[in-house]
Amino acid sequence: MGLVGGGPGSFIGPVHAMAARLDGRIQLVAGAFSRDAARSREAAIGYGVAPERGYPSLDAMLAAEAQREDGIEFITIATPNAHHAVAAKAAIAAGVAVMSDKPMTATLDEAREIVAMLKHNPVPFGLTYTYSGYPLVREMRARIASGAIGTLRKVVVEYNQGWLAGDANGKQAEWRVDPRTAGLGGCIADIGVHAFQLAEFVTGTRVAQINADLGAVVPGRVLDDDCQMFLRFAGGARGLLMASQVMTGEGNDLAIRVYGDKGGMRWNQENPNQLTVLKAEGGMEIVRAGDPSLGTAAQASSRLPGGHPEGLLEALANLYTDFAGHLRGAPDTLVPSADEGLRGMALIATAVAASRDNAGWVDLAV
Amino acid sequence: MGLVGGGPGSFIGPVHAMAARLDGRIQLVAGAFSRDAARSREAAIGYGVAPERGYPSLDAMLAAEAQREDGIEFITIATPNAHHAVAAKAAIAAGVAVMSDKPMTATLDEAREIVAMLKHNPVPFGLTYTYSGYPLVREMRARIASGAIGTLRKVVVEYNQGWLAGDANGKQAEWRVDPRTAGLGGCIADIGVHAFQLAEFVTGTRVAQINADLGAVVPGRVLDDDCQMFLRFAGGARGLLMASQVMTGEGNDLAIRVYGDKGGMRWNQENPNQLTVLKAEGGMEIVRAGDPSLGTAAQASSRLPGGHPEGLLEALANLYTDFAGHLRGAPDTLVPSADEGLRGMALIATAVAASRDNAGWVDLAV
Amino acid sequence: MGLVGGGPGSFIGPVHAMAARLDGRIQLVAGAFSRDAARSREAAIGYGVAPERGYPSLDAMLAAEAQREDGIEFITIATPNAHHAVAAKAAIAAGVAVMSDKPMTATLDEAREIVAMLKHNPVPFGLTYTYSGYPLVREMRARIASGAIGTLRKVVVEYNQGWLAGDANGKQAEWRVDPRTAGLGGCIADIGVHAFQLAEFVTGTRVAQINADLGAVVPGRVLDDDCQMFLRFAGGARGLLMASQVMTGEGNDLAIRVYGDKGGMRWNQENPNQLTVLKAEGGMEIVRAGDPSLGTAAQASSRLPGGHPEGLLEALANLYTDFAGHLRGAPDTLVPSADEGLRGMALIATAVAASRDNAGWVDLAV
Amino acid sequence: MGLVGGGPGSFIGPVHAMAARLDGRIQLVAGAFSRDAARSREAAIGYGVAPERGYPSLDAMLAAEAQREDGIEFITIATPNAHHAVAAKAAIAAGVAVMSDKPMTATLDEAREIVAMLKHNPVPFGLTYTYSGYPLVREMRARIASGAIGTLRKVVVEYNQGWLAGDANGKQAEWRVDPRTAGLGGCIADIGVHAFQLAEFVTGTRVAQINADLGAVVPGRVLDDDCQMFLRFAGGARGLLMASQVMTGEGNDLAIRVYGDKGGMRWNQENPNQLTVLKAEGGMEIVRAGDPSLGTAAQASSRLPGGHPEGLLEALANLYTDFAGHLRGAPDTLVPSADEGLRGMALIATAVAASRDNAGWVDLAV
Incomplete structure (x- = not known):
């Protein structure tokens, strides 16, 4: 998994990281955490990611990770809403699967574009409507x-x-x-x-x-x-x-x-x-x-x-674990589409x- | 207090009787419990009211009670909504105070008539919006x-x-x-x-x-x-x-x-x-x-x-007790108007x- | 019902009065509310009892009420514990039924005496273990x-x-x-x-x-x-x-x-x-x-x-209503014995x- | 972290693994999951651990891991109670830190031995009294x-x-x-x-x-x-x-x-x-x-x-994260001792x- 967003001061970035990690099926190994190269590398360290895999942009991440044998299999979009669409479209274009924070985009047209794009470039695509987990x-x-x-x-x-x-x-x-x-x-x-x-x-x-x-x-x-x-x-x-x-x-x-x-x-x-x-x-x-x-x-x-309480991180982890199963070929999924x-x-x-x-x-x- | 309605099968009639009685300031002493004279007398006995004070109509009750030294001071209207207005108006016309179940009437016009009537015939008038008690x-x-x-x-x-x-x-x-x-x-x-x-x-x-x-x-x-x-x-x-x-x-x-x-x-x-x-x-x-x-x-x-629970009867009793105070001259009241x-x-x-x-x-x- | 205790400052006296009255089967008509004759009469008025039936002692109440056609049928003992036994024994001796606050007495011996006494002078006897109501x-x-x-x-x-x-x-x-x-x-x-x-x-x-x-x-x-x-x-x-x-x-x-x-x-x-x-x-x-x-x-x-809450007064009223039924000959009762x-x-x-x-x-x- | 116990059918083994992993400070890299060598290797795979680091005994794990640069820094004991003491003592003797399930041991004497041993061989030692997390x-x-x-x-x-x-x-x-x-x-x-x-x-x-x-x-x-x-x-x-x-x-x-x-x-x-x-x-x-x-x-x-619920895994993760901090030199800790x-x-x-x-x-x- 490569994270888009989640840099310094982010609330939801670490939440995604914890939830994705919980069941041991997903590793956060890269990220475009910040547009500032130094801050992105620093954030990588904070997430336990190798600093060189802390990229200054999604494009840089997609390009570099595509060259690695152990490159990312999907991105998680955890930016403010305005940046969702461009990130999703870039990943889809690169054939990389996407988990995105909700709402899917900033405008209805952007959402239509993504749905249309997925018809031609089918990659696994999920939305973290956490509560359905x-x-x-x-x-x-x-x-x-x-x-x-x-x-x-x-x-x-x-x-x-x-x-x-x-x-x-x-x-x-x-x-x-x-x-x-x-x-x-x-x-x-x-x-x-x-x-x-x-x-x-x-x-x-x-x-x-x-x-x-x-x-x-x-x-x-x-x-x-x-x-x-x-x-x-x-x-x-x-x-x-x-x-x-x-x-x-x-x-x-x-x-x-x-x-x-x-x-x-x-x-x-x-x-x-x-x-x-x-x-x-x-x-x-x-x-x-x-x-x-x-x-x-x-x-x-x-x-x-x-009697042993589970909480929101576990609910989100359920979405991630379902998504990981889907990436490995499991047919059916409850991950929001x-x-x-x-x-x-x-x-x-x-x-x-x-x-x-x-x-x-x-x-x-x- | 004289009850209008509350005959056989009534849910709310006994509720009014219990709540009115709870604080010991009000006695149910008469009622037009049913339009059937025999059933009204029978209901009276069930309420602990003297059978002869179980009347077949509100008019009969108002007329007879006006002759008694210990006659009723107010009526409680506990009939289906359609009969509220006529009962209220009869009591107001007779100068008898009214507690009425909600909604006040069956139509908006009836409600306007009652408000107008009360301007000319001011008698204490309350509505048993129980929950505000x-x-x-x-x-x-x-x-x-x-x-x-x-x-x-x-x-x-x-x-x-x-x-x-x-x-x-x-x-x-x-x-x-x-x-x-x-x-x-x-x-x-x-x-x-x-x-x-x-x-x-x-x-x-x-x-x-x-x-x-x-x-x-x-x-x-x-x-x-x-x-x-x-x-x-x-x-x-x-x-x-x-x-x-x-x-x-x-x-x-x-x-x-x-x-x-x-x-x-x-x-x-x-x-x-x-x-x-x-x-x-x-x-x-x-x-x-x-x-x-x-x-x-x-x-x-x-x-x-x-820590000692009180319930709905006590809430309704609060309205009755406030109303009783008002009948005895207490100036301010939380009884719905x-x-x-x-x-x-x-x-x-x-x-x-x-x-x-x-x-x-x-x-x-x- | 005649109340023993429940004078000025009493918490439980008015509680008994309200609960006994709720279902309309019992009337509080007399009381030995206080040892001070004037205060007992005054308390009587507060309870809606005729002042002359506010007695300065239980003995006075038992004696006077026994002369009345509409005299009390039972007493309720609502004094501090130390006075329970003497009141209960006096009533039993007079053939008057008893509802008593708990605990039954101040000592175990007193309790044994009452049970023994009831064998020879069987009168209805109940204890207001309210919560079982x-x-x-x-x-x-x-x-x-x-x-x-x-x-x-x-x-x-x-x-x-x-x-x-x-x-x-x-x-x-x-x-x-x-x-x-x-x-x-x-x-x-x-x-x-x-x-x-x-x-x-x-x-x-x-x-x-x-x-x-x-x-x-x-x-x-x-x-x-x-x-x-x-x-x-x-x-x-x-x-x-x-x-x-x-x-x-x-x-x-x-x-x-x-x-x-x-x-x-x-x-x-x-x-x-x-x-x-x-x-x-x-x-x-x-x-x-x-x-x-x-x-x-x-x-x-x-x-x-x-969905319509009832509370403690209703629970206590259940004991009183059961007791009233028992006084009128109902065979079985859940009133604590x-x-x-x-x-x-x-x-x-x-x-x-x-x-x-x-x-x-x-x-x-x- | 090396896990002792947690083999097929274990409830608490996976719980420890998830909790340890949640905050990203601990990796489960080895385990003596079962006494059966093949089952331990298989369990390793289930935990995402390299199969060769699934050992048939704690001793084997301690010996082999001591030779690795990336060897385990502590063990977690998740066996039935009877095996707690022997595992804890072996780790302490090897200078390896210990997190142990509660109760610490099967007998009081065993517990005394561990406390005594820790005086002479001080290693970080924690107990997973989860609820205090x-x-x-x-x-x-x-x-x-x-x-x-x-x-x-x-x-x-x-x-x-x-x-x-x-x-x-x-x-x-x-x-x-x-x-x-x-x-x-x-x-x-x-x-x-x-x-x-x-x-x-x-x-x-x-x-x-x-x-x-x-x-x-x-x-x-x-x-x-x-x-x-x-x-x-x-x-x-x-x-x-x-x-x-x-x-x-x-x-x-x-x-x-x-x-x-x-x-x-x-x-x-x-x-x-x-x-x-x-x-x-x-x-x-x-x-x-x-x-x-x-x-x-x-x-x-x-x-x-x-308003965002956390649960038992997070509580246990708190103990693990505190323990990880302690291993890295943090002075004070709320981990049960x-x-x-x-x-x-x-x-x-x-x-x-x-x-x-x-x-x-x-x-x-x-």
């Missing part, structure tokens, strides 16, 4: 697919944070509120797409229409920092999506509730090792990660027995435009 | 009023039930899904107004505009059974209101979250004796009902020290029309 | 009796409070730490017996032996304020009992966990409307008070459907002596 | 050390599992219930020592005396499977320790509550990212892992900001003997 999220998906809640009726997905309720200080905050680095969406692009992908992933059903209300709550903010959206799913189920970065005091409160005519389920990322199953006749069951009663996908995504990335970009573009124009219900077409 | 709801209101969360930014209020996810069988279900008895709203009128009143009560701020999406999820249903709504508060805060009776497996999950620029709070009716206070700098405080650190209103609304009832009816009428017409944002005027 | 406690008992957890193996019962962690100021604290008013036990008598009764009630099994370690943690305290105890149940199950009033910051954290070879259950008084059922094969079920799936005893002990009171006194006496003498395992004989 | 456990320790709860009064530590409630089938279960592989204690040695170490670690205070009651609940079991123990800490605080592997349905419920005269704290391993701080004046604070308000030790033990291992063995030996002899209170001397 949690065992119990996969359990939810499997149970719903098998009819556990009957006909889908209602989905409530929310992603509540508070860390941008004040001034956006620091590297992490600054690029996210700046259209030049974040792209056309703020909160919707940073976390709203997570909620959206989770809803489609868990239900196995696409959102057909949205009615979006995005707001910029903190004075002076240009991009949205608080989003609310009605959803209509293909098949008619109703839904609600909330995402906010100004719910003062909230941490990383991503939660989903799904209801059908036969039952319901609830899951919350801050307490990820339990899934609540609601029964139509009353009462509820708490399902615990790691328990032998879980389905195949959830079992394969757990390293520890019930470029198509899911494209849908995320369609959501951002559609919601931003529809909310600005007060357009009411609009189709979510890709 | 919980000590920690009152604590939230007091803290927000005193600036604890700073400028109001975001409100999320939800009321999730699942009991109408299947066929609507039984007396309780049947009248609620029938426009002839329920009025113009289904879920919005039955529980949506609770959520709405709670949001305005807790924040001390009025909702200025709504964008409503009401749906009838269960096949064949005429009235809405699932509601979602964007809110704009006077002053600019954003909000979201969800109410559903088809979230299969949910009980009585009324919850509110409120955020300002300085902090946030969360409260949930199913666990009513704790209030979560979120701090801008991270971490949260759990405030417990009954603790001596609480404000005046919360203290006065608790009967037991911290006819104006709050009128706002609830405006919400129902506006939401039903706007959702039907796909009208987007509309003013919520009363 | 909770619907889900009764559900636990019924499920265990029906074999839901298989052979009983382990019981952990705990009652954690913190309110006596500092100096014992105020009427409530003072009498509890003073042997002259509290009797021979402090924490063990005030709350340890609740935990003990709960364990025996829920399991339907008696504790055969104990190994007790009582301590007085706060400097200068004479009676125990922190208790821990190993238990051996008849039949061989192992157990642990904790009770403390010096766990700083704890409220009223009474909790019980019971395990057999086929499953387990957990219940906690601070969150009384849910029961956790643990399955041998992993996972757990949350059972909700008020749900129609519950057994007869739990159903009969709930006033509201699932004088035998259970005697066992509680045996626990106190045995634990205090065994801990003082460092006696290790001792029989708990009554 | 959790950030909020370290936060508790730091807060208590700084006086946050005042004088220590009461400790309740418990470790509840249910997985041995049935027959002990499978490799993991079988060795734990067999004295030949487990040593002299069953549950007390497997998890009781974790609870004990946690209590001493968090409070910074030693247990001076114990009163132990160990039982073998499942018919036919030789070693204890359910333990309860009163504790007296140096300085006089009272305590309770529970550990059980027969609490049917429980997962890995390790929890600690600590109280002083000024406050209290609660932490639970199944929900490890929050710490509850109880205030003497009522109310409680929830402290969240990853928040910037935490102390140095907790901050250094978190990889992710608040051989002295803590010795105390654990003293606990096991003392508790087993005292419980068997019904000895009551006994000193816990090392």
Whole structure:
């Protein structure tokens, strides 16, 4: 694996490195950590990478690694959103597989280009929609697919944070509120797409229409920092999506509730090792990660027995380990695809435009 | 107190009787429990009321009780919504005080008539928006009023039930899904107004505009059974209101979250004796009902020290006890007023029309 | 009902009054609220009792009420422990039924006398072990009796409070730490017996032996304020009992966990409307008070459907309503009996002596 | 790092490998995974280790690795308890650092020998008392050390599992219930020592005396499977320790509550990212892992900001990363020491003997 981004001050770079490494199937051996050659070499050392494999650009990395017998097999893109597309396209052009941070790109057109490019240059391509790597999220998906809640009726997905309720200080905050680095969406692009992908992933059903209300709550903010959206799913189920970065005091409160005519389920990322199953006749069951009663996908995504907590790094590691299997020829994979990335970009573009124009219900077409 | 409604099969009648009785300030001494004279007398006995004070109509009760030295001082209206207005108006005309179940009436016009009538015939009038009687709801209101969360930014209020996810069988279900008895709203009128009143009560701020999406999820249903709504508060805060009776497996999950620029709070009716206070700098405080650190209103609304749970009957009893105090001349009261009832009816009428017409944002005027 | 105790400053007096009144089957009509005649009359007014039925002594009350057609049918004893026995014996001697606060008496001998007396003067006698009135406690008992957890193996019962962690100021604290008013036990008598009764009630099994370690943690305290105890149940199950009033910051954290070879259950008084059922094969079920799936005893002990919280007053009201039924001839009752009171006194006496003498395992004989 | 044990069917071997690898400071490069040479080589491949560095014995590994420039710097012992001592002594004799699973040894004498040996052959020695690696456990320790709860009064530590409630089938279960592989204690040695170490670690205070009651609940079991123990800490605080592997349905419920005269704290391993701080004046604070308000030790033990869950692997990784730092000369370390291992063995030996002899209170001397 070669990392793109993740230089000094990066939050997500080390997270990718740890998660990729956890299961022992992937080694971080190179990186274009920074545009500054010296800093990239220094960052390499910090990651345990040979300094000469700390490159000043992705192009340099792709060129040099292609010459090595032990060269990288895929890149991970961990830059601000504005740089995702160019990096992905360069790797695809070079025939190198890609894992990319979400959202896939900064604009919908870029996402379309990547999908089109992949048709002609098929390389494995994955998106780190981390939360779909949690065992119990996969359990939810499997149970719903098998009819556990009957006909889908209602989905409530929310992603509540508070860390941008004040001034956006620091590297992490600054690029996210700046259209030049974040792209056309703020909160919707940073976390709203997570909620959206989770809803489609868990239900196995696409959102057909949205009615979006995005707001910029903190004075002076240009991009949205608080989003609310009605959803209509293909098949008619109703839904609600909330995402906010100004719910003062909230941490990383991503939660989903799904209801059908036969039952319901609830899951919350801050307490990820339990899934609540609601029964139509009353009462509820708490399902615990790691328990032998879980389905195949959830079992394969757990390293520890019930009662031994796993967390976000393990969820992300599940995506990496699935991706590594895919690179070695495993046919099927739960790693979020470029198509899911494209849908995320369609959501951002559609919601931003529809909310600005007060357009009411609009189709979510890709 | 004389009860209107609450005959055989009633859920809410006995609830009113227990709550009114709890603090020993109110005695249920008469009732128009049923239109059938024999059944009304029989019901009277069940309530511990002298059989001759079980009347076949409100008019009969008002006439007979006016002749007694120990006659009723107020009526409680606990009928299906369609009968609220006529009962309230009869009592007001007779100069008898009124406690009424919510929603105040079946139509907005009826609500306007009552408010107008009260101007000319001022009698104490209260609405049993029960949840505003919980000590920690009152604590939230007091803290927000005193600036604890700073400028109001975001409100999320939800009321999730699942009991109408299947066929609507039984007396309780049947009248609620029938426009002839329920009025113009289904879920919005039955529980949506609770959520709405709670949001305005807790924040001390009025909702200025709504964008409503009401749906009838269960096949064949005429009235809405699932509601979602964007809110704009006077002053600019954003909000979201969800109410559903088809979230299969949910009980009585009324919850509110409120955020300002300085902090946030969360409260949930199913666990009513704790209030979560979120701090801008991270971490949260759990405030417990009954603790001596609480404000005046919360203290006065608790009967037991911290750790000794109180529930819904006690919350409703708080409204009754406040109302009894008001009847005896106490000047100030937290009992929901006819104006709050009128706002609830405006919400129902506006939401039903706007959702039907796909009208987007509309003013919520009363 | 005539109340003994409950005068100015009493916490438990008004609690008994509210709970007794809740279901409308009992009226508080007299009381020996205080030894001071004027204060007793004044207290009567506060309780809504005719002032002339506020007596200066129990004897006066028994004598006067016996002359009335509408005289009291039972007394409730709500005094400090030291006065329980004399009141109970006076009532029994007069043929008046008794509801008594726990512990039954101040000494084991007094408890034996009452049990002996009741053999010759059988009157209905109940103890307000309030927590056994909770619907889900009764559900636990019924499920265990029906074999839901298989052979009983382990019981952990705990009652954690913190309110006596500092100096014992105020009427409530003072009498509890003073042997002259509290009797021979402090924490063990005030709350340890609740935990003990709960364990025996829920399991339907008696504790055969104990190994007790009582301590007085706060400097200068004479009676125990922190208790821990190993238990051996008849039949061989192992157990642990904790009770403390010096766990700083704890409220009223009474909790019980019971395990057999086929499953387990957990219940906690601070969150009384849910029961956790643990399955041998992993996972757990949350059972909700008020749900129609519950057994007869739990159903009969709930006033509201699932999701509408009931609390401690309702639990105590269940004991009163059962007792009222018993007075009217209902054969079977879940109201704690004088035998259970005697066992509680045996626990106190045995634990205090065994801990003082460092006696290790001792029989708990009554 | 060279692993001792961890061959086919091992649960803990892969756990050590993942945790050691997570932070990128340690590489697993060799192992004596199995006594069968072919299986050890095969296991090596499974761990990503060169097959020739999969040795058939620790001695072979120590001899061969000593010849390599890139030879191992420490071993991790992950065998059943009976083999801990011989492995540790061989490594110490060879001057190789040791990380060992707990309990340190199978007998108290072995533990004494290791401590004595380390005096003459000082090599870094650590024990994987994993739970002391959790950030909020370290936060508790730091807060208590700084006086946050005042004088220590009461400790309740418990470790509840249910997985041995049935027959002990499978490799993991079988060795734990067999004295030949487990040593002299069953549950007390497997998890009781974790609870004990946690209590001493968090409070910074030693247990001076114990009163132990160990039982073998499942018919036919030789070693204890359910333990309860009163504790007296140096300085006089009272305590309770529970550990059980027969609490049917429980997962890995390790929890600690600590109280002083000024406050209290609660932490639970199944929900490890929050710490509850109880205030003497009522109310409680929830402290969240990853928040910037935490102390140095907790901050250094978190990889992710608040709301992004970390779990058991991360806790264990903290021990490994600390140990790696220590190997590179970092002076101070929170890695549990051989002295803590010795105390654990003293606990096991003392508790087993005292419980068997019904000895009551006994000193816990090392």
